[in-house]
Amino acid sequence: MSAESSPKIVIVDESPIRAAILEEGLREAGFTGVVHISEMQSLLAQIFALDPDVILIDLENPSRDVLEQMFQVSRAVRRPIAMFVDQSDAASIQASVEAGVSAYIVDGLKKERIKPILDLCISRFNAFAKLQDELDRTKSALEDRKVIDRAKGILMKVKGLNEDEAYVLLRSTAMREKKKISEIAQSIITASEMLK
Amino acid sequence: MSTPLRIGFIPLVDAAALIVAVDKGFAAAEGLDITLVREVSWSNVRDKLNIGLFDAAHLLAPVAIASSLGLGHIKVPIAAPFNLGLNGNAITVSPALHAAIMAEIEGEPLDPMATATALARVVAKRKKSGAEPLTFGMTFPFSTHNYQLRFWMAAGGVDPDEDVRLVVLPPPYMVDSLASGQVDAFCVGAPWNSVAVDLGVGHILHFVSDILVRAVEKVLAVRQNWSEKNPDVLAALVRAASRAAEFIEQPENRAEAAQLLSQPERIGVDAEVIQRTLDGRLKISPDGTMRQSGRYLLVGREGAARPDPVQAAWLYAQMVRWGQTAYSLEALKTAMGVFRPDLYDAALGRAGQAAEAPGAIGAFAGPPFNPDDIAGHLAAFAIRHRQA
Numbered sequence: 001m002s003a004e005s006s007p008k009i010v011i012v013d014e015s016p017i018r019a020a021i022l023e024e025g026l027r028e029a030g031f032t033g034v035v036h037i038s039e040m041q042s043l044l045a046q047i048f049a050l051d052p053d054v055i056l057i058d059l060e061n062p063s064r065d066v067l068e069q070m071f072q073v074s075r076a077v078r079r080p081i082a083m084f085v086d087q088s089d090a091a092s093i094q095a096s097v098e099a100g101v102s103a104y105i106v107d108g109l110k111k112e113r114i115k116p117i118l119d120l121c122i123s124r125f126n127a128f129a130k131l132q133d134e135l136d137r138t139k140s141a142l143e144d145r146k147v148i149d150r151a152k153g154i155l156m157k158v159k160g161l162n163e164d165e166a167y168v169l170l171r172s173t174a175m176r177e178k179k180k181i182s183e184i185a186q187s188i189i190t191a192s193e194m195l196k
Numbered sequence: 197m198s199t200p201l202r203i204g205f206i207p208l209v210d211a212a213a214l215i216v217a218v219d220k221g222f223a224a225a226e227g228l229d230i231t232l233v234r235e236v237s238w239s240n241v242r243d244k245l246n247i248g249l250f251d252a253a254h255l256l257a258p259v260a261i262a263s264s265l266g267l268g269h270i271k272v273p274i275a276a277p278f279n280l281g282l283n284g285n286a287i288t289v290s291p292a293l294h295a296a297i298m299a300e301i302e303g304e305p306l307d308p309m310a311t312a313t314a315l316a317r318v319v320a321k322r323k324k325s326g327a328e329p330l331t332f333g334m335t336f337p338f339s340t341h342n343y344q345l346r347f348w349m350a351a352g353g354v355d356p357d358e359d360v361r362l363v364v365l366p367p368p369y370m371v372d373s374l375a376s377g378q379v380d381a382f383c384v385g386a387p388w389n390s391v392a393v394d395l396g397v398g399h400i401l402h403f404v405s406d407i408l409v410r411a412v413e414k415v416l417a418v419r420q421n422w423s424e425k426n427p428d429v430l431a432a433l434v435r436a437a438s439r440a441a442e443f444i445e446q447p448e449n450r451a452e453a454a455q456l457l458s459q460p461e462r463i464g465v466d467a468e469v470i471q472r473t474l475d476g477r478l479k480i481s482p483d484g485t486m487r488q489s490g491r492y493l494l495v496g497r498e499g500a501a502r503p504d505p506v507q508a509a510w511l512y513a514q515m516v517r518w519g520q521t522a523y524s525l526e527a528l529k530t531a532m533g534v535f536r537p538d539l540y541d542a543a544l545g546r547a548g549q550a551a552e553a554p555g556a557i558g559a560f561a562g563p564p565f566n567p568d569d570i571a572g573h574l575a576a577f578a579i580r581h582r583q584a
Contacts, residue, residue: 041378044363062236062366068268069337069364093270094247102239 007053007113008033012043014061018128022056025124031117044069054114055104056121059097067104092118099125144182151185154192198229199429204241205232205254207463208367209386209473210281210414212453212495214254215463217440219456225439226432234461237366238336245417246272252433254280255417258338258511261531264420267521268338273530275423276415277539278434282500283405284413284473284493285341286389287348288398289381290374291482293318293330297401308406308560312352319359332356333365333373333382340413341383343514344404350579351561356518357581374398385413386473386493387465393479394469400480405491409558412507415535423539434543441496450474503535509567510557517574519581528570 009031013019019036026034037046040063047055047070057064092115096102099122105114148170155166170188174181205211215232217223223230235241238256242263245253260274289297300317303310319330332349334341346356356362365373370388373379375397382388383404392398404411416437423430444453454471457463463470472478476492479485494500512531516523557565563576574580 040369059240060236062368064237064239065336065366066364068239093243097243097247097249102243 006030006032007117008035008050009054009056009117010034010047010050010052011036012040012055012057012061012063012067014038014040015058018058018125021128022121022124025120026117029116029120043067053106054117055106056117057102057104059100059102064102070104095122100129101125144180144185147182147189148185151188154188158192198224198227199432200229200231201251201429201433202231202233202249203252203254204235204244204250206235206238206241206367207465208254208414209457209463209470210284210493210495211254211463212444212457212474213278213280213437213441213501214416215440215457216444216453217436219459219462220440220443222439222443223433223436226436228429228432228436232462238339242269245274245419246270248419248422251422252416252418254414256336256339257412257415257507258340258343258515259336260415260417260534261508261511262338262515262520264530264534265521265527267515273420274417274534275420275536275539276417276503276534277423277430277536277543278416278437279412279501279503280414280416280437280495282413282494283403283408283411283491285344285383285385285404286400286478286492287345287381287383287402287404288374288389288392289401290377290379290398291396293380294399294401306402306406308348308402309351311401312348312350312354314352315349316353319354323359329360330380331361331363331378333363333370333379333384335367335384336364337520338515340404340411340511341385343511343518344407344411345383346518347514347559347561348402348407350577353579355579371395371397387463387469390469390472390478391465393482396482399482400478400487403478403487403489403492405489407560409491410507410556412504412511412535415503423536427542430539431543434540438496438501438544441501444474444495445497447475502540503537505532505535505537506565506567507557508532508535509570510565513565513567513570513574516570517577517580523570528567532567 009026011019011022011034013036016038023034023036035050037043043063043066055067057067096118101121103118151170152163152166155161155169156163161169170181170184174184177184203214205214218230218232238259241253241255242259244250246263260276262268264273296318297311297314300314301310305311332345334345336342342362345362349356354360363379365379365382367384367388370382370384371392374382374392375395389400393400418430443449450471454467454474457470458465458467473493476490477486477488478492480487508531509528512528515521521527559565563573566573
């Protein structure tokens with residue numbers, strides 16, 4: 001039985017980068033049967049066709065409700081599915097929801113075989129969130145630089161300062177006003193546009 | 197000092213009382229500092245409420261009951277001290293299905309028995325010709341939408357588990373799915389029916405108030421143990437929501453309420469569309485036909501906000517009817533105990549208001565609902581889930 005060797009894992013995630021990070025981690029840990037679904041149309045049909053043992057889905061994905069239908073016994077369902085984190089796993093469910101990932105397991109797969117998969121997903125999701133955070137910070141630092149450069153240019157032109165003097169003026173004003181240099185720079189740009 | 201609360205919601209018009217309570221300052225006036233968190237799925241709202249990431253939530257009434265019974269997920273007892281909305285859903289069908297039903301109909305198009313019977317004939321013809329079964333979208337297995345669609349079609353002779361497909365779709369995907377032919381019809385709350393009509397891809401066939409006169413839709417839900425530990429905070433929250441509901445129900449305030457709800461971080465849909473649903477004046481056909489109803493969505497009027505355990509019993513009966521759970525008296529009592537008129541009355545300083553809150557479900561088919569004899573009540577319906 002496949003579930004006894006390496007369980008078939010489906011990752012439902014619209015973010016290709018995060019899915020790749022997750023997939024890589026799972027493969028490194030020896031889970032070879034990993035499939036990524038990024039197309040949400042006819043999600044249930046795709047899942048039925050793949051017939052996985054475990055489904056991992058990102059919590060920002062509205063299609064999570066679609067998966068909930070699989071709990072229901074109805075004509076469209078081949079096998080009932082239950083989220084593995086049950087009453088006794090309150091800490092697991094909290095950690096996974098906080099990380100932004102949810103896991104569903106097809107009945108029959110042993111619970112202890114799932115624990116390492118979920119733990120790995122939680123740590124990868126957290127790693128991805130950190131990466132995203134750093135990327136956002138880098139981006140905003142770059143934005144700040146651009147704004148400061150433009151403000152310096154305006155000061156140099158209007159007040160006849162050189163670049164260093166313009167920067168010193170920005171910095172001392174920011175310190176006096178207890179604001180960020182980029183905020184002062186932005187107000188200079190806004191003001192100069194209004195005065196055009 | 198004000199009490200910080202995190203409350204989850206899904207962008208739908210029946211989150212109005214919560215959103216207006218926050219954005220119009222009623223919550224702050226009660227000493228509450230509420231952060232509203234917009235969510236993308238009912239599963240998320242349920243899980244975050246259950247594990248304590250949310251203090252309260254805008255929740256499908258059947259999900260509050262399912263959580264308390266441990267159906268479909270872990271068991272967490274929920275208390276619902278305030279109804280955020282009654283009714284408000286509609287059944288929208290594609291232009292092709294609309295034409296097919298109208299070709300078969302005998303009687304008034306607003307009569308749900310006439311449309312359900314016509315649907316049964318459409319379904320039979322499709323079966324004969326070997327066409328794919330019709331597909332209906334709804335929002336969640338434990339949803340009023342699921343039960344309302346099933347109740348309606350079964351009355352006409354259509355078995356929802358055998359003759360058609362019922363699929364769960366997130367509300368924001370409903371309109372696209374109808375346009376692309378993935379579904380032939382759906383049952384969803386405002387504003388999505390109006391959005392489909394405006395785009396010319398759907399006809400509103402029924403307001404759910406045609407099917408059930410009085411159907412609880414969303415509740416304000418909290419964990420039962422949280423309600424016991426924080427009675428004063430809960431009472432303040434109920435008062436803030438109640439004041440917001442009263443504000444929304446004043447016709448002269450509707451434009452302002454719709455404006456608040458339309459903000460991108462709230463519902464994010466055109467204010468004019470939202471106001472139509474608050475006013476119960478909806479465009480039901482792409483040709484511009486309008487329909488007005490005093491029963492489309494009740495946010496607080498006619499005692500709508502006061503929880504009614506009979507409504508909870510009706511929802512529980514639907515879970516039994518469609519095989520989501522087996523009947524037990526204990527479960528029925530638990531379900532009814534989720535709805536808490538006592539907490540509502542305590543918060544608002546009113547003693548019981550039996551006269552103001554009629555318990556009637558008012559279904560268009562079958563015998564009047566009797567919570568004391570659910571087995572007998574369900575036996576009156578020919579189409580229902582049968583134990584294999």
